[in-house]
Amino acid sequence: MSEYFPHIALLPSAGMGHLTPFLRLAAMLVNNHCKVTLITPTPTVSLAESKFISRFLSAVPQVNHTEFHLMPFDASAANSTDPFFLQFEAIRRSAHLLPSLLDFISPPLSALVYDVSLISPVLAAIESMFLPRYILFTPSAKMFSIFSYFPTAVASKQITGDGEIEIPGIIPRIPGSSIPPLLFDLNSLFAKIFMEDSPKLKRLDGVLLNTFEDLEGKTLEAINEGNVVKGLPHAFAIGPLIPLQFEKGDQSQSALNWLDDQREGSVVYVCFGSRNAMKRDQIREIGKGLMRSGCKFLWVVKDKLVDRDENDSLDEVLGYKLAESMKEKGLVVKTWVCQVEILGHKGVGGFLSHCGWNSVTEAAWQGVPILAWPLAGDQKVNAELVEKSGWGMWMRNWGWLGEKLVDEEEIGKAIKDMMGSRMLKVNAVKIREAARNSNAINLEKLIQDWKKHN
Ligand code: UDP
Numbered sequence: 148m149s150e151y152f153p154h155i156a157l158l159p160s161a162g163m164g165h166l167t168p169f170l171r172l173a174a175m176l177v178n179n180h181c182k183v184t185l186i187t188p189t190p191t192v193s194l195a196e197s198k199f200i201s202r203f204l205s206a207v208p209q210v211n212h213t214e215f216h217l218m219p220f221d222a223s224a225a226n227s228t229d230p231f232f233l234q235f236e237a238i239r240r241s242a243h244l245l246p247s248l249l250d251f252i253s254p255p256l257s258a259l260v261y262d263v264s265l266i267s268p269v270l271a272a273i274e275s276m277f278l279p280r281y282i283l284f285t286p287s288a289k290m291f292s293i294f295s296y297f298p299t300a301v302a303s304k305q306i307t308g309d310g311e312i313e314i315p316g317i318i319p320r321i322p323g324s325s326i327p328p329l330l331f332d333l334n335s336l337f338a339k340i341f342m343e344d345s346p347k348l349k350r351l352d353g354v355l356l357n358t359f360e361d362l363e364g365k366t367l368e369a370i371n372e373g374n375v376v377k378g379l380p381h382a383f384a385i386g387p388l389i390p391l392q393f394e395k396g397d398q399s400q401s402a403l404n405w406l407d408d409q410r411e412g413s414v415v416y417v418c419f420g421s422r423n424a425m426k427r428d429q430i431r432e433i434g435k436g437l438m439r440s441g442c443k444f445l446w447v448v449k450d451k452l453v454d455r456d457e458n459d460s461l462d463e464v465l466g467y468k469l470a471e472s473m474k475e476k477g478l479v480v481k482t483w484v485c486q487v488e489i490l491g492h493k494g495v496g497g498f499l500s501h502c503g504w505n506s507v508t509e510a511a512w513q514g515v516p517i518l519a520w521p522l523a524g525d526q527k528v529n530a531e532l533v534e535k536s537g538w539g540m541w542m543r544n545w546g547w548l549g550e551k552l553v554d555e556e557e558i559g560k561a562i563k564d565m566m567g568s569r570m571l572k573v574n575a576v577k578i579r580e581a582a583r584n585s586n587a588i589n590l591e592k593l594i595q596d597w598k599k600h601n
Pocket residue numbers: 162164165263264265285286287290294327340341344422503504524525
C-alpha cells in the first residue's frame with residue numbers, strides 16, 4: 148500500500164501575530180510530507196500581511212493557496228474600533244461561506260487548522276462536514292488556560308480586576324492586573340468572543356500551541372491532565388515554530404549592515420510588535436531613554452496601528468533635534484524589519500519588547516534577554532513567564548499602554564540594567580538550547596492523528 152500523506156487546510160485570521168505562526172506551521176508540515184492548502188482572508192488589514200503572504204507563496208511553492216473573500220460588514224455595529232478585532236469579526240461573519248470553499252479543495256482534506264479567534268462560527272459552518280478540526284492557539288499555554296477557564300471565572304466572580312484568578316492546576320495564581328483589560332468589559336467584542344468560543348473548545352479535535360516543555364511544561368501538564376477544564380481536546384505543544392528563510396527578505400539589510408559594525412552583544416533592539424502604536428510623547432521619552440542608557444540601539448518606531456497609515460517621517464514623530472542626536476548612537480527605523488533575523492545577529496544583546504507571544508518565542512529561539520514592557524492583551528501574562536524563567540525582567544510599574552507616561556530616566560536605567568545583567572544572559576543561552584532541542588515528537592503525534600482520520 149502506498150503511504151498516505153495528510154492534506155491539511157490552514158486558516159489564519161488577522162494580524163502578523165496570527166499569520167506568522169500559521170506560515171511557519173505550513174512550512175513545517177510541508178517538510179513533514181503533508182500537503183497544505185493555505186486559505187487567506189482577503190483583503191488583509193495590513194500591508195505587512197499581504198507582502199508576507201506573497202513572499203511565502205513564492206518561497207514555498209508546494210503550498211496551495213485559496214483566497215477567502217470576505218463579505219462586507221457594518222463595523223459600526225461591532226463594539227470595537229480595533230481594525231484587527233474588526234477583521235476577526237468580518238471573518239467570523241463570513242464563516243458560512245467556508246464549506247463551499249473547502250469542498251472545492253482537492254485532494255479531499257484530512258483536517259482544518261484554524262485561528263483561535265474564529266472558533267464558534269467556523270465550527271458551526273463545518274460541523275456537518277465530518278472534517279477533523281483543530282485550532283492553532285497563537286498565544287501561550289498559560290493564556291490557553293485563561294481562555295478555557297474564562298466563563299467559569301466570570302461565573303464565580305473572579306474577573307474583577309482586583310485579587311487573583313485561581314485556575315485549577317495553574318501555579319502561581321494569575322493576578323487580576325495581568326488579565327487583558329478588555330476582558331473586564333463583557334460587552335467588548337473581545338470578551339464576547341471569549342465567552343462564546345471558550346465553551347466550544349470541547350468540540351474540537353485538538354489544539355496546537357506554539358510553546359515547548361521547558362517554557363511551559365507544568366501548564367501543559369495541567370491542561371492535558373484535565374485539571375484546568377475537564378474534557379478539553381489534547382493540546383499539542385509544537386513550538387517553538389521555527390522561523391523560515393524567506394522571512395529575511397531584503398528590508399532589513401541596512402539594519403543588518405549597521406549591526407555588523409557593532410561590538411558583540413552591545414546593541415539593544417527595541418520593537419513593540421506589529422499592532423501597537425504609542426503616543427508621540429511616550430515615543431520621545433523612549434528616544435531620550437535610549438540615549439541615557441549609554442547603549443547602542445536599533446529601534447523600530449511605530450506611530451500608527453496599521454502600517455498603511457504610516458505617513459509621517461521620523462523627524463516629525465521624534466522631533467528633528469532628537470532624531471538628529473540619535474544618529475550618533477544608534478539606528479532608528481520606521482519600517483518593517485525581519486525581527487527574528489535581527490534577534491539572531493551577534494551584535495544584539497537585549498530586547499526591549501512588549502512581549503507579544505511571537506516576540507517571546509523568537510527571543511527564546513535566538514537566546515536574547517528581554518526587558519518586558521507589556522502594553523495590552525496577553526502580554527503581562529507573557530512578561531511574567533519570561534521573568535519567572537529567568538531570562539527577562541519586567542517593569543511592573545510601567546502599566547498598560549497609555550496608563551502613564553514612563554519617563555526617560557526610568558527607561559534609560561532599566562535598559563542599562565538589562566544589558567548589564569550576566570544572569571539574564573546565562574539564562575537566555577539556556578532557553579535557546581532548550582528551544583532548539585525541543586523535539587518534534589508532538590508534531591509527529593499530531594500527523595499520526597491525522598493519518599488515523601483518513
Ligand atoms: N485571543 C484569544 N481568543 C480570541 C482572540 C484573541 O485567546 O478569540 C488572545 C490573543 O491571541 C492574544 C490576546 O487574546 O493572546 C490578545 O489578542 P490579540 O488578537 O490582540 O493578540 P495579538 O494579535 O496581539 O497576538
